[in-house]
Amino acid sequence: MALERVPEQRPELTTLLERRWSPRAFDWQHELGSEDLGVLFEAARWAPSAGNSQPWSFIYGLRGDETHARLMPLLDEGNQRWARRASGLIVTIRQLAAGPDHDLFGADHTQFDLGQAVAHLSIEAMAIGLHVHQFSGMDRPAVAAEFGVPAHWEVTSGIAVGRIAEPEIFDEQWEIERERKPRDRRPVSEFVFAGDWNPSASSV
Numbered sequence: 001m002a003l004e005r006v007p008e009q010r011p012e013l014t015t016l017l018e019r020r021w022s023p024r025a026f027d028w029q030h031e032l033g034s035e036d037l038g039v040l041f042e043a044a045r046w047a048p049s050a051g052n053s054q055p056w057s058f059i060y061g062l063r064g065d066e067t068h069a070r071l072m073p074l075l076d077e078g079n080q081r082w083a084r085r086a087s088g089l090i091v092t093i094r095q096l097a098a099g100p101d102h103d104l105f106g107a108d109h110t111q112f113d114l115g116q117a118v119a120h121l122s123i124e125a126m127a128i129g130l131h132v133h134q135f136s137g138m139d140r141p142a143v144a145a146e147f148g149v150p151a152h153w154e155v156t157s158g159i160a161v162g163r164i165a166e167p168e169i170f171d172e173q174w175e176i177e178r179e180r181k182p183r184d185r186r187p188v189s190e191f192v193f194a195g196d197w198n199p200s201a202s203s204v
């Protein structure tokens with residue numbers, strides 16, 4: 001059931017978007033191969049960005065390797081609990097200013113651009129049978145220090161990636177229930193306006 005869990009049923013969306021969600025139950029046995037990893041970063045690479053500035057970089061570690069071991073203790077405890085089962089961890093990094101390593105077209109939209117790259121990566125993950133769970137809960141300055149990220153780049157978020165597992169892999173009942181909890185969203189009418197910005201007027 002967990003593998004096909006799409007309680008919201010949005011058939012008007014393309015299947016990859018309909019099925020995307022952020023599980024915490026990852027298959028402990030699954031290993032992320034370099035080919036799959038390459039596809040994920042290729043998806044990020046081809047994301048649009050302001051002026052094609054591509055103001056992103058990533059650091060990754062695979063479960064069992066040294067980078068993973070250095071990264072894991074820097075995640076919030078709550079995130080460590082589930083993210084340790086994922087096959088890999090990716091740190092997302094956005095550019096703040098031009099530097100010797102990479103010019104920058106404009107700094108205004110770099111977080112936006114990084115977000116798009118991560119969205120592309122997330123959907124490509126679905127296409128190759130993986131799921132991702134993004135997280136901000138980690139000591140970002142500590143990650144920057146640990147991995148030598150220079151000051152004109154900013155550690156922004158983390159991504160756990162792997163193959164989804166049944167919620168019953170968790171020992172605690174609350175963790176199983178959290179995994180099955182229905183997802184919810186604000187209605188489109190609350191955030192889409194045909195004219196003046198007005199959340200109380202339904203336009204769609």
Ligand SMILES: Cc1cc2nc3c(=O)[nH]c(=O)nc-3n(C[C@H](O)[C@H](O)[C@H](O)COP(=O)(O)O)c2cc1C
Nearest residue numbers: 020021022023076079133134135136137138157183
């Ligand atoms: C930038 C960002 C930061 C997030 N931080 C965390 C986090 O620290 N821990 C966590 O468990 N989930 C985190 N999430 C996951 C969100 O809670 C999740 O995407 C949201 O509840 C919607 O659920 P869905 O992705 O299953 O649709 C984060 C997601 C994003 C995009």
